[in-house]
Amino acid sequence: MITLKTQDIVFLSIITISLLTMFALSTNNVIITxxxxxxxxxxxxxxxxxxxxxxxxxxxERTNE
Amino acid sequence: xxxxxxxxxxxxxxxxxxxLSVFRQLSATHxxxxxANATLLIGRGYGGELPLAVTTDTNNLISxxxxxxxxxxxxxxxxxxxxxxxxxxxxxxxxxxxxxxxxGMTGATVTSSGINRAVxxxxxxxxxxxxxxxxxxxxxxxxxxxxxAIAALLLKSPVLRWGTLIGGFIFFGMIHRSMLxxxxxxxxxxxxxxxxxxxxxxxxxxxxGFIPALILGRIYCGSLCPFSLIQELxxxxxPVKWRRPKISPDVNSLAKYIxxxxxxxxxxxxxxxxxxxxxxxxxxxxxxxxxATLLAWLFFGLMTIISIFYYRxxxxxxxxxGALTGLTAKFSWFKLKPSxxxxxGCQVCTNICPVNAIxxxxxKSLVVDEAECILCGKCLKGCKESCFxxxxxxxxxxxxxxxxxxxxxxxxxENKASIP
Numbered sequence: 001m002i003t004l005k006t007q008d009i010v011f012l013s014i015i016t017i018s019l020l021t022m023f024a025l026s027t028n029n030v031i032i033t034x035x036x037x038x039x040x041x042x043x044x045x046x047x048x049x050x051x052x053x054x055x056x057x058x059x060x061e062r063t064n065e
Numbered sequence: 066x067x068x069x070x071x072x073x074x075x076x077x078x079x080x081x082x083x084x085l086s087v088f089r090q091l092s093a094t095h096x097x098x099x100x101a102n103a104t105l106l107i108g109r110g111y112g113g114e115l116p117l118a119v120t121t122d123t124n125n126l127i128s129x130x131x132x133x134x135x136x137x138x139x140x141x142x143x144x145x146x147x148x149x150x151x152x153x154x155x156x157x158x159x160x161x162x163x164x165x166x167x168x169g170m171t172g173a174t175v176t177s178s179g180i181n182r183a184v185x186x187x188x189x190x191x192x193x194x195x196x197x198x199x200x201x202x203x204x205x206x207x208x209x210x211x212x213x214a215i216a217a218l219l220l221k222s223p224v225l226r227w228g229t230l231i232g233g234f235i236f237f238g239m240i241h242r243s244m245l246x247x248x249x250x251x252x253x254x255x256x257x258x259x260x261x262x263x264x265x266x267x268x269x270x271x272x273x274g275f276i277p278a279l280i281l282g283r284i285y286c287g288s289l290c291p292f293s294l295i296q297e298l299x300x301x302x303x304p305v306k307w308r309r310p311k312i313s314p315d316v317n318s319l320a321k322y323i324x325x326x327x328x329x330x331x332x333x334x335x336x337x338x339x340x341x342x343x344x345x346x347x348x349x350x351x352x353x354x355x356x357a358t359l360l361a362w363l364f365f366g367l368m369t370i371i372s373i374f375y376y377r378x379x380x381x382x383x384x385x386x387g388a389l390t391g392l393t394a395k396f397s398w399f400k401l402k403p404s405x406x407x408x409x410g411c412q413v414c415t416n417i418c419p420v421n422a423i424x425x426x427x428x429k430s431l432v433v434d435e436a437e438c439i440l441c442g443k444c445l446k447g448c449k450e451s452c453f454x455x456x457x458x459x460x461x462x463x464x465x466x467x468x469x470x471x472x473x474x475x476x477x478x479e480n481k482a483s484i485p
Binding site for chain 1: 310312320334338343346358361363364367371375382
């Protein structure tokens with residue numbers, strides 16, 4: 001069993017804050033990048049024909065508007 | 066101890082799985098329409114293909130241009146919208162030359178060039194820039210810096226090492242922004258590479274990070290990484306008594322595993338999203354991109370302030386690239402080893418090692434953790450008895466003159482090749 005001293009607790013708190021900030025930063029990056037496009041069926045077909053990899057979260061075909 | 070690590074890894078893996086499943090649902094709601102009459106152009110950026118939807122008016126001038134999806138590092142593409150806006154109203158009558166009537170994004174040369182090439186190829190195919198010649202001067206400069214870093218280690222010269230740290234900061238960071246990063250590594254693994262004429266230095270930087278790690282160890286981390294200089298400077302900022310608070314050895318050794326977990330998590334995240342966006346967290350990218358978000362700058366500031374108190378906090382505990390080079394260094398040809406004459410009793414090296422890579426085993430012998438050692442050379446310089454040597458992992462067989470008949474020679478003195 002590890003006995004934690006005050007300096008260990010301070011250190012672990014710093015690590016936790018750093019990890020939480022990294023997590024927030026990573027999430028923010030994904031949001032920024034994934035603001036890509038809702039594209040039409042016609043363009044989706046052309047993208048498919050182009051051979052680009054299609055990803056549901058990135059190439060989102062909007063059908064309800 | 067091992068059970069604690071296993072429990073920690075299990076909790077973090079579960080948390081990451083929940084994050085992925087929940088966040089992928091949320092991310093699918095970010096949508097906006099693109100004109101059905103748009104022309105599809107394909108550029109090639111730092112993170113692979115850049116599909117662009119371009120519409121034109123009756124005069125064949127660009128009326129809208131949107132990027133449909135990209136894997137570029139967000140810190141570098143903060144001004145993407147304003148960059149694309151420059152193409153509006155332009156067409157065949159314009160030069161469309163980057164740096165002339167189109168301003169590139171600062172710090173995102175490859176992305177700017179990729180988009181520009183795609184537009185020019187469509188509107189002015191006769192002027193489409195072919196792949197340019199490879200510039201060998203940056204490549205030779207990078208190799209020269211690597212040579213100086215190795216020389217600094219072998220000559221035990223702190224002055225030369227500081228020179229390579231400054232050189233790495235200016236060359237890899239400020240001038241070329243071609244650092245060894247987890248984003249670059251994952252892009253390379255996914256074969257999302259920019260055209261060869263703009264990616265040769267990037268490829269060489271990856272090689273400089275890992276090939277010397279297989280031979281010597283983490284020489285890039287210790288002497289060439291642009292973020293090293295900042296952390297070395299901050300480490301000497303405060304008086305000695307305020308620096309390096311004494312953390313329990315158990316907590317310290319446990320915390321060092323975090324960077325491995327992070328590396329695995331980021332690689333899995335990027336594979337899951339098919340994008341390197343989740344990995345764009347490295348503080349040195351923020352520093353040199355100049356277009357980073359406020360959150361990214363806050364993280365950079367946090368890492369810099371913490372490294373005043375904890376030596377190379379980012380490198381030792383968090384850096385995913387450091388984790389990968391560390392794993393590579395485990396198999397390095399040369400090992401930093403104490404000589405057999407060294408008793409290990411003076412403890413000078415264990416105290417002087419800034420990353421706590423040297424420890425004393427149960428039999429009082431000294432053990433160097435190659436995954437943590439950044440080859441700063443402080444133990445080589447600090448040990449008054451010159452105990453440490455770079456010793457080859459496998460002995461190199463030397464040509465031994467044939468022993469006279471009837472007289473056997475001992476094999477124990479063979480194979481002692483080492484670099485002092």
